[in-house]
Amino acid sequence: MKKIQVLTDFLEANDAIALENKRVFDRHKILVLNLMSSPGAGKTLILEKTIEKVKKDFKFAVIEGDVATSNDAKRLAKYDIPVVQITTESFGGACHLDANMVRKAMERIDLSKVEILFIENIGNLICPAEFELGEDGKIIVMSLTEGEDKPTKYPVAFRNAELLLINKVDLLNHLDLNLKLLLQNAKKVNPKLKVLQVSAKTGVGIDTWIEWLKKEFQLKRKKQNR
Amino acid sequence: MKKIQVLTDFLEANDAIALENKRVFDRHKILVLNLMSSPGAGKTLILEKTIEKVKKDFKFAVIEGDVATSNDAKRLAKYDIPVVQITTESFGGACHLDANMVRKAMERIDLSKVEILFIENIGNLICPAEFELGEDGKIIVMSLTEGEDKPTKYPVAFRNAELLLINKVDLLNHLDLNLKLLLQNAKKVNPKLKVLQVSAKTGVGIDTWIEWLKKEFQLKRKKQNR
Numbered sequence: 408m409k410k411i412q413v414l415t416d417f418l419e420a421n422d423a424i425a426l427e428n429k430r431v432f433d434r435h436k437i438l439v440l441n442l443m444s445s446p447g448a449g450k451t452l453i454l455e456k457t458i459e460k461v462k463k464d465f466k467f468a469v470i471e472g473d474v475a476t477s478n479d480a481k482r483l484a485k486y487d488i489p490v491v492q493i494t495t496e497s498f499g500g501a502c503h504l505d506a507n508m509v510r511k512a513m514e515r516i517d518l519s520k521v522e523i524l525f526i527e528n529i530g531n532l533i534c535p536a537e538f539e540l541g542e543d544g545k546i547i548v549m550s551l552t553e554g555e556d557k558p559t560k561y562p563v564a565f566r567n568a569e570l571l572l573i574n575k576v577d578l579l580n581h582l583d584l585n586l587k588l589l590l591q592n593a594k595k596v597n598p599k600l601k602v603l604q605v606s607a608k609t610g611v612g613i614d615t616w617i618e619w620l621k622k623e624f625q626l627k628r629k630k631q632n633r
Numbered sequence: 634m635k636k637i638q639v640l641t642d643f644l645e646a647n648d649a650i651a652l653e654n655k656r657v658f659d660r661h662k663i664l665v666l667n668l669m670s671s672p673g674a675g676k677t678l679i680l681e682k683t684i685e686k687v688k689k690d691f692k693f694a695v696i697e698g699d700v701a702t703s704n705d706a707k708r709l710a711k712y713d714i715p716v717v718q719i720t721t722e723s724f725g726g727a728c729h730l731d732a733n734m735v736r737k738a739m740e741r742i743d744l745s746k747v748e749i750l751f752i753e754n755i756g757n758l759i760c761p762a763e764f765e766l767g768e769d770g771k772i773i774v775m776s777l778t779e780g781e782d783k784p785t786k787y788p789v790a791f792r793n794a795e796l797l798l799i800n801k802v803d804l805l806n807h808l809d810l811n812l813k814l815l816l817q818n819a820k821k822v823n824p825k826l827k828v829l830q831v832s833a834k835t836g837v838g839i840d841t842w843i844e845w846l847k848k849e850f851q852l853k854r855k856k857q858n859r
Binding site: 446533575581 | 834
């Protein structure tokens with residue numbers, strides 16, 4: 408029982424900081440999205456393609472989470488937007504970002520100049536799902552190659568997300584995959600989950616995803632202007 | 634400092650149980666391999682193809698780790714071998730197997746009738762790498778679709794493994810992937826890492842992987858017969 412108690416306290420402490428982060432984001436009317444996925448699902452490439460397309464419409468910033476390396480931060484820094492890399496190697500190799508790490512990263516960004524903040528979480532479908540960061544919503548990026556059963560195998564992540572971006576749909580014809588079953592499994596775990604199919608490589612579906620993003624941004628502005 | 638101390642104690646306790654597991658496995662001359670990967674890299678399909686091919690040559694058993702579902706155990710049970718499913722959902726959704734879970738699973742297998750035991754770890758490239766289970770070796774299964782940088786991004790897992798199985802190589806021509814760079818990154822993180830390219834779907838490379846397995850099995854037998 409003690410172990411569970413400690414875990415609960417730890418999550419509660421995290422959630423309290425997440426709430427503070429959220430207040431700061433809200434004050435600045437920043438839409439904050441927490442992107443979670445398995446390793447190599449294509450989060451960074453999706454962000455690259457998105458920022459490339461609409462960098463004139465929005466002021467973006469990115470907080471990058473990785474166990475090691477700052478490869479992804481370098482890939483995004485070329486768009487001349489604020490990018491802060493968190494590597495958890497120095498935190499015992501933590502398998503997820505937490506609200507305190509995000510708070511530290513926020514201090515290094517001029518939030519008055521940001522409209523949309525992407526938090527690219529560490530490649531892992533389990534631990535990140537448990538930790539609130541202060542975001543408006545969670546997005547799961549999943550590579551089509553990962554198979555039909557991932558929503559049922561990693562239910563917490565899928566249950567807490569607003570949007571599932573199925574990436575690499577250009578590979579559909581080269582896979583033994585039952586897409587219908589994948590969609591059914593996603594809806595079973597989270598009936599409210601919005602699903603979009605994209606290929607960051609070919610550009611398929613990216614416009615629809617950007618429409619979703621714009622709508623979310625407008626919703627956030629409306630809410631904060633009330 | 635206190636947090637790190639607790640973590641160290643916890644890992645030490647795990648390693649002590651792992652050592653006990655190893656002694657039991659050694660007494661039964663069982664080759665034990667711990668398979669780690671991202672979600673959906675194809676561990677289960679590789680095991681299916683392997684067991685299908687050489688089930689007459691070896692007595693297999695499998696311990697399956699998942700957060701939720703027993704899909705993979707069901708897939709393997711059809712080969713009429715002992716399969717024990719561990720779902721960590723009831724352990725607070727743990728993101729890895731630990732030595733104690735494996736010990737419990739071992740109690741449900743008649744070890745005198747096993748020659749090769751596969752432990753299919755939870756789909757996650759971070760946490761499982763820290764927990765010894767009592768295995769002879771760790772194998773990383775990686776889908777080619779995950780990209781060149783995974784060894785440098787998840788260094789602990791790659792550093793501790795004996796073998797890297799790059800799966801889904803049938804997709805090579807459909808990906809923007811620099812295979813040479815992937816191999817370089819793997820060797821940079823772990824110069825001793827053996828690398829094999831396979832496609833569980835088409836069967837490419839499966840024979841070479843089985844040769845590796847046979848050699849490891851013979852090595853283990855030799856060691857235990859000394």
